Amino acid sequence: MTSTKHIAIVCPGGPLTRELAQKTAQIAAARFGDSVSLHFHEQCFSVAGHFAGTDAERSAAFLEVANDPKYDAVWFGRGGYGACRLDDDLFGKLNEDARAKTYFGYSDNGFLLARLYKKKIGRQVHGPIATDLNREGGEEAIARALSYLVHGDASGLEPTVKTGKPCAAFNITVLAHLAGTSWAPDLTGHVVMLEDVGEYLYRTDRAMFSIMSDRNILGAAGIMLGRLSDVPENDRPFGSSEEEIIQYWCARAGVPYLGRADIGHDAQNKIVPFGVTASA
Numbered sequence: 001m002t003s004t005k006h007i008a009i010v011c012p013g014g015p016l017t018r019e020l021a022q023k024t025a026q027i028a029a030a031r032f033g034d035s036v037s038l039h040f041h042e043q044c045f046s047v048a049g050h051f052a053g054t055d056a057e058r059s060a061a062f063l064e065v066a067n068d069p070k071y072d073a074v075w076f077g078r079g080g081y082g083a084c085r086l087d088d089d090l091f092g093k094l095n096e097d098a099r100a101k102t103y104f105g106y107s108d109n110g111f112l113l114a115r116l117y118k119k120k121i122g123r124q125v126h127g128p129i130a131t132d133l134n135r136e137g138g139e140e141a142i143a144r145a146l147s148y149l150v151h152g153d154a155s156g157l158e159p160t161v162k163t164g165k166p167c168a169a170f171n172i173t174v175l176a177h178l179a180g181t182s183w184a185p186d187l188t189g190h191v192v193m194l195e196d197v198g199e200y201l202y203r204t205d206r207a208m209f210s211i212m213s214d215r216n217i218l219g220a221a222g223i224m225l226g227r228l229s230d231v232p233e234n235d236r237p238f239g240s241s242e243e244e245i246i247q248y249w250c251a252r253a254g255v256p257y258l259g260r261a262d263i264g265h266d267a268q269n270k271i272v273p274f275g276v277t278a279s280a
């Protein structure tokens with residue numbers, strides 16, 4: 001008898017449309033049948049300005065599903081700024097059921113992944129979210145995420161994860177804003193993979209200054225660069241490529257640059273569990 005994985009979806013940042021939620025559920029049913037059950041929290045469809053409901057509503061929804069024993073995982077439905085505005089006190093309210101869950105997403109959700117990883121609450125995974133369905137090849141991204149969450153399928157993992165080294169992955173802008181805060185985890189000994197979208201190269205350079213000045217990063221085993229997509233053109237060339245920027249700041253900080261990683265704000269985004277992967 002096949003057991004069913006129950007997955008709750010919440011949106012710590014921007015909202016989802018009901019149409020996208022329905023399409024995601026249809027893909028899940030078609031590909032995984034009774035082995036998965038998706039629950040889109042009503043908060044996903046709330047709108048309060050930029051956000052999927054007020055800070056209080058988003059905080060309450062996350063706490064509710066994290067503490068609910070019937071859910072095996074919390075899947076973040078969308079990125080979009082907002083995760084760092086959740087109630088700082090909620091992390092002290094997470095129970096033993098919350099500690100048994102997988103928390104899965106990327107982009108702005110990196111704020112939550114970071115805080116949970118620091119607090120050693122559950123398992124954190126950087127990987128595709130429901131709104132990736134809007135990208136070219138998005139259905140495969142959704143299937144990759146669910147195959148990992150439902151079956152523990154390792155085929156969608158970023159290859160470095162399989163080496164057994166502790167790993168973590170973040171959006172560059174998010175990690176730069178985490179630097180020096182109480183939410184930032186200690187990444188000593190980790191391979192840290194970085195990606196971003198829609199940022200000028202000079203902004204990436206500035207963000208790397210913050211990242212490579214953070215004591216939580218300085219002991220990392222190394223930095224890998226994923227894809228930087230939709231980079232705008234500045235009024236004059238920056239003078240260094242995206243990879244040269246990362247190499248410069250790694251050399252300046254004395255942290256090894258380890259090459260390219262197969263992650264990014266795209267449908268090809270591979271899965272990176274935080275820490276050491278048991279199946280590696």
